[in-house]
Amino acid sequence: MLNLILIPIITIILISILAFIVFVIALSNLKNKKRSKIKQKKAKTILISEMDLTYDSKKSTIKETFSFLKLKNKLKAISKDEKIERIIIDLDNFSFSFTEFEEVEEIFKTLRETKEVISIGSIFTKEMYLTALLTSKIYKLNTKNSYLMINGYNKVLPYYKKLLDKIGINVKILNVGDYKSYGENYKLESMSDNLKESIKNLSDQKLNFFIDKVKEYRGIDIRNDLVEGNLFLKDNFENLIDKSVNKYEFIEKDENLMDILDYEVKLNRKTKKFIKKTKDYIAVITLDGTISENELSFDKVYDKVSRISDDENLKGVILEINSPGGSAYESSLITTMLRKELKGLPIFVSMKDVCASGGYFIASSATKIFANKNTLTGSIGVVSMYPNFSELAKKVGVNFDGVKNGETTEYLDLTQDLSEKTENILLNEIKEIYKEFKLNVMRSRIMTDQRLEKIAGGRVFTGVEAFENGLVDRIGSLEDAVNEMKKYLKLDKVKLIQISEETDFKDDIKNKISNLVIDTKLLNTPLTLYVDML
Known part of the structure; x- marks a missing residue:
C-alpha cells in the first residue's frame, strides 16, 4: 500500500526536476539568441554587456558557450573594422577578472588608438573599476545611487568546529604540507597562522596590482584614500570618474549599436x-x-x-x-x-x-x-x-549495528x-x-x-x-x-x-x-x- 502511494509521488518529483532543468536550459538558450536590432554593416557601436563567458568552448544540441578566446578574437577583429567607431562596456552586467584584464590589456590599447572606448556603470568595485581602466572614458550613472565602492580586502572564513562538535559530526583531516589548508575550517576553531600568512600575501599583491594600474592609467595614487576608506560609497572623485551620464540616452537610443555577441568576424x-x-x-x-x-x-x-x-x-x-x-x-x-x-x-x-x-x-x-x-x-x-x-x-x-570480517573495513x-x-x-x-x-x-x-x-x-x-x-x-x-x-x-x-x-x-x-x-x-x-x- 505504501509503495502505491510513494511511486506516483516520486515520479511527479522526478518529472518536476527534469522539467525545471529543461526550463533552465531553454532560458539560457533564449539569452544566447540574437540581441541586436541592426545588421552588422550598419553597426558603428559595439556593446560589451551580459554574457556567459567561459574559458572553455562547448558545443551541444542545446547551446554554444561564448569562450574567452572567441571574445578576444572578436575584439581583435573590431580593432581592424573601420566602420566601428565606438565600444561601450556595460559594467553593471560585465567585468573582467584580474587575470582576464591582463589577457586583454594589449588588445584594448590597440582599440583605443582608433576607437572611442567607454565604460558605464552604477557601482564600481575593484574588479569593475579595473575593467573600466581599459577604456578611454569612465562614466557613472547620473544618480545618487551611482558611486565608487573601492576599499581594501577583508577575507573571513566560517569555522565550524564548535558547531560540528555540538551536533555530533567529527571531521578528520589528513594532509601533507603545513600550508595545505583545505578543510581546516572543519577541524579548527579559528584560522591558522599559515593560512593568514598566505591570504595576506596574495591579497596584498592583488591590491598592489590594482593600485599600480590606477596610477598607470589615471595618473593618481589612491593608496592612502583606499586604505582610509575614502573611496567607499563615494559618488564622485577627481580623476577617477570622467562624467555622469544617462544610461538610457547613451545606450538604448543608439540606433547603430550592436551587441558583441552578434558581431561576426569577417575574414578577408x-x-x-x-x-x-x-x-x-x-x-x-x-x-x-x-x-x-x-x-x-x-x-x-x-x-x-x-x-x-x-x-x-x-x-x-x-x-x-x-x-x-x-x-x-x-x-x-x-x-x-x-x-x-x-x-x-x-x-x-x-x-x-x-x-x-x-x-x-x-x-x-x-x-x-x-x-x-x-x-x-x-x-x-x-x-x-x-x-x-x-x-x-x-x-x-x-544505532548502526552489524558484522565485519577483517581490519580496515x-x-x-x-x-x-x-x-x-x-x-x-x-x-x-x-x-x-x-x-x-x-x-x-x-x-x-x-x-x-x-x-x-x-x-x-x-x-x-x-x-x-x-x-x-x-x-x-x-x-x-x-x-x-x-x-x-x-x-x-x-x-x-x-x-x-x-x-x-x-x-x-x-x-x-x-x-x-x-x-x-x-x-x-x-x-x-x-x-x-x-x-x-x-
Whole structure:
C-alpha cells in the first residue's frame, strides 16, 4: 500500500526536476539568441554587456558557450573594422577578472588608438573599476545611487568546529604540507597562522596590482584614500570618474549599436586563403573546473585529445588551465594520458585565474609554462577529509549495528571512526602521493628535492612569485604562449584551433543534475589535491 502511494509521488518529483532543468536550459538558450536590432554593416557601436563567458568552448544540441578566446578574437577583429567607431562596456552586467584584464590589456590599447572606448556603470568595485581602466572614458550613472565602492580586502572564513562538535559530526583531516589548508575550517576553531600568512600575501599583491594600474592609467595614487576608506560609497572623485551620464540616452537610443555577441568576424581574402592553404595547426585545449569524475574528468579531457592526437597536421598543444585541483587520481590519469597521446609534441601551458594543486600537477609536465601575474598556482601538497556521523546518529536515536570480517573495513563507512591502523595506511598513501607529486615537478622543472620542499608543502603563489621560484617559465598571456610555440616549432604560418567540448542533450541534462549534487568523493578519498580560491 505504501509503495502505491510513494511511486506516483516520486515520479511527479522526478518529472518536476527534469522539467525545471529543461526550463533552465531553454532560458539560457533564449539569452544566447540574437540581441541586436541592426545588421552588422550598419553597426558603428559595439556593446560589451551580459554574457556567459567561459574559458572553455562547448558545443551541444542545446547551446554554444561564448569562450574567452572567441571574445578576444572578436575584439581583435573590431580593432581592424573601420566602420566601428565606438565600444561601450556595460559594467553593471560585465567585468573582467584580474587575470582576464591582463589577457586583454594589449588588445584594448590597440582599440583605443582608433576607437572611442567607454565604460558605464552604477557601482564600481575593484574588479569593475579595473575593467573600466581599459577604456578611454569612465562614466557613472547620473544618480545618487551611482558611486565608487573601492576599499581594501577583508577575507573571513566560517569555522565550524564548535558547531560540528555540538551536533555530533567529527571531521578528520589528513594532509601533507603545513600550508595545505583545505578543510581546516572543519577541524579548527579559528584560522591558522599559515593560512593568514598566505591570504595576506596574495591579497596584498592583488591590491598592489590594482593600485599600480590606477596610477598607470589615471595618473593618481589612491593608496592612502583606499586604505582610509575614502573611496567607499563615494559618488564622485577627481580623476577617477570622467562624467555622469544617462544610461538610457547613451545606450538604448543608439540606433547603430550592436551587441558583441552578434558581431561576426569577417575574414578577408588573404586570411581565407591562408586558412585554406595552411594545414599545420596548434591546438588549444581548455581544462576548466574542479578535477573530478563529475566536472573536469579524465573522460572529458581524453575526448578532446583523442580527436586530434593522430592528426599529422597537429604541431603542438597549448593547455589552458583554470583549476584549483581536485582528485589526485583523475589528475594522475589526465597527466599520464597527455604524455602518452601527445608524445613527441610540444605541450605549453597557459595558466588562467588559478592553476594549483592538481591543476599544477597536470601543468608541471609541460614543455613550457606561462602564467599571468595574478594567477594563483603552486599548492603542492595533499589533503583528505573524512567526516564521521556516528555521534550525530546516537543523538537522534539511530544505532548502526552489524558484522565485519577483517581490519580496515570501516574505510568509507561514515558511521565509524577510522582505526589507528587504517589511519596510518591512509597517511602513508597520502605521503606516497606527495612524493609522486614532487617527483613529477622535480623531473619537469629540474629541481632538487631540497629546493622544491622550500616552495612545496601546500604553499600558494601568484604568477610573479611562481616565475621567481621556478614553478613557471614566463609571465605572459595565451598569445605569448602561441608566439613562443611558433618560435619553438620554427613555423611562421600555423593555425590556432580551440578544441571544443562536444555534448548532446542527454549530457546537458546530466551535467545540470550533477551540478546540484555534492561530489562526496572529494570528502572521503585520500587522493585529493586542492586549493581554496583565495
